[in-house]
Every structure is written in C-alpha cells, then in structure tokens.
Amino acid sequence: MTGAIALPLHMQRDRYDPPSRMAELRERPGLEPVTTPLGLRAWLATRYEDVREILGDAQRFSSAGLPGLPGADPDERAGNLLALDPPDHTRLRRLLTGEFTVRRIRRLQPRIEQIVTEHLDAMEQAGPPADLVERFALPIPSLVICELLGVPYADRGDFHRRAAIQLDLTRPLSERGAVAAESRAYMGTLVDRATADPGDDMLGMLVREHGADLGRAELIGVASLLLIAGHETTANMLALGTLALLENPGQAAAVREDPAVTAPAVEELMRFLSVVHSGMPRQVTRDTEVAGTTLRAGEFVVVSLPAADRDRALVEDPDRLDVGRAASPHVAFGHGVHHCLGAPLARMEMAIAFPALLRRFPALAVAGEPEFRSAAVVYGLRHLPVSW
C-alpha cells in the first residue's frame, strides 16, 4: 500500500465533530460494514450502548487479533497491554495499576503544577505569538511521563518524531514498522540501564519489584506503550481543548474563574473531543450478535468513541460543549478491561493545565489557522498559533 489513503469513516472529523454520517448511522439498526486504513474489513459501532457492550466483553471481542506491522521486531507485541487479552492482560495490568491509583497520582500534583508554571513562564518571557502545541500542549505531558517513567527528557526530539510517525496512518506501513523497531531498540537501552542500576522511577520499580516476572521484551513493551500513550494523547487534548474553549469564550471564562468547574469541564472536554478515534480494532471470537447484526468468528469490529460520546443516550444535547454539565460516563478513555491505565494522570494534568493557562493569559486568542490532524490514531492539532 502506498501514497494517500482515503480516510475511513471512523477517522473523519469536521473540526471537533464526528462526520454527520455518524449521526445517521446511530439512528439505523445494526452495525455498518467499513474498511480500515490497513484495508481490514470491519463492522463499525456508533451507539453508546453498542460500544460499551463490545468494549465491555473481552471474551467475545479480542484485542489480540490485529496482524503486526511489517519489519517490526518479532517481540513487537510483548508487553503491549493494548494487544493482549485476559488472562495475560490481567497479569500484566495488575503489575502496573498500583502505580496509577488516584492517590499515587495525587502525589505528583505539586510537581505537575511546577512544570506547568515553568512552561507558562517561558511562554510569557518569549512573548507572543507562540505555537501552543510546541510551547505548552506537547512538552508538559512529555516531561511528566519522562520523569515518571525514567526516560531522559533530553531525548524528546527523537521520541516525539518517532511517536508522530508510528501513529500517522498516512505513512507507509514499512516506515511505521521500522520506526516501531527503532523505538523498541531505544527503550531497550533504557531498560538495560535500569536493570543494572534501578532508580526511583517507574522503570526502576518494575525492574526491582517485578524483574522476576517480566522479561526484557515485556519491560520494553510496557515502557514504550506508557511513553507513547502518556504524551501523545494528553498533548492533543490540551491543544484541541484550548481551541474549543477559546472559541466558546463563556465556557473559557467559567474554567478560568470557577475552580469548581474544573473537574466536570475536563470530563466534558474529554467527551466532546474524544480524541482517540477508536482504540484497537476488536476481533470476534465466536459467532455472535450486536444490535441485531450477526457477527462471525474472525471478523473485526471498530468502535467510534466520538460517535458514542455524541449519543443522546449518554447526555442531552450531545453536540453542544457545556463545561457546566455534570460529568458523564463517557467512553473517551475506553471501557472494559482496557480502559485507560493513565486516566487519573491525564485527568490531573488537564485539571491543572487548562485553568493555569487561561488565568496566566486572560487575553489568550487564536492567531492563525490551527492545523488539524486526522489521519492519526489520536486526533488533534499539529499547530495552534496563539497570541495574548
């Protein structure tokens, strides 16, 4: 497969919104046949209820069915939680969850506040205009995950580039496979360093406490996933979320002025933007039925998280951003056993960063065309020019 690909329906967006066709599909019975960017034929689920049913049942819907990228090393899957099913998934995930409890993450709060303040200071000193992605949205979650994991922040130029290529569906498969192998080799050097001399960070902890249960390949896989999932997703939420707030000045004012709005506002931005299009395609393990559509063992199912989060079954007036509404049980962090491991961390980063940015620069405004990126696993902005 070469060159441009036609963007599949579940990756199309119109600025913040899923394409209008999603709303039509939600009203129609059954699931819709589609073709994924890798040429996989699959069924598309768009309703909140159907998406929760599929993601909530790892027995019927496996995450391990997707073929690997060509050229990637044979250990590519080791340690990749996203591509494992229970009981392997359960075993690995339980080694990690203790690091991501709400209480553990709260301990990081002062450090995250400091990181946010430093980036705001630097922006202020350099003066307007600025690219908010480059100065704020990307470096903050990157630095946080680097410190948490034990990855040298000085290496960010390389891993930002590799992450962007790995998640970019317009790149040839061979290039993405080769870059994935490069990422694993890089992480291998960090794992070896941590094995020789385990530090206080998460890599050190994994080696010290679970070195006996986790092989080298698994350690590399886990750490690579945390690095990529830990910065790309939150970065795009921060950039796109800021744009959405700036285009709705009343809502930006609420977030700036009322600390009680922060937590529900983060959930509402998560729901409204649902930056992860779909997560892993799921493979049907045995003949079954969803919403009246018969699914055969071996077939694939893709869920649209943004479509599910714009379903009237979830909230009233779903196409309106309303940071004042009560937090909804959205699926922007997924659902079921693969529900985002980093959710407490991502929530805290956003809850600190959005209000701090709006308070520091009350006159923050969009100062040029934001560049949207759609053909990637995570939707968001490549650039967001701002001034203040």
Added chain:
Amino acid sequence: MRIRADRDVCIGAGNCVLAAENVFDQDDDAIVVVLQETPDGADAEAARNAVGSCPSGALSIEET
C-alpha cells in the same frame, strides 16, 4: 441501597474514587475498596454515578 464490589473484576481505573470519594478507595494494588456499603444522601447519588462510570463492571447496587 447496598454497594457490591467484585474485586476480581476490578481493573483499578479509579473512576469510582473520583466520582464518590467518600464511598470508594483503592488499595495499594489499585483494587477497589468499599468504604461505605450503604451510603445515603449525596454519597448515595455519587455512588450511583460511580457505578455507572466503572469501566469493568465490578460495581453493582442492590436496592434494599
């Protein structure tokens, strides 16, 4: 109402703690701990939201 939590099903996502801090906590392995089995008032309301936002289906409510 009575809250039931299946600790074998819980995946430690912590949604319940964020939704209803007075009703749920997590142990060191992130697995849910029920602090109040029969919450009432605002805690009961929060507990219902928590059950709705639990991604793993570990939580349920028994109406008494």
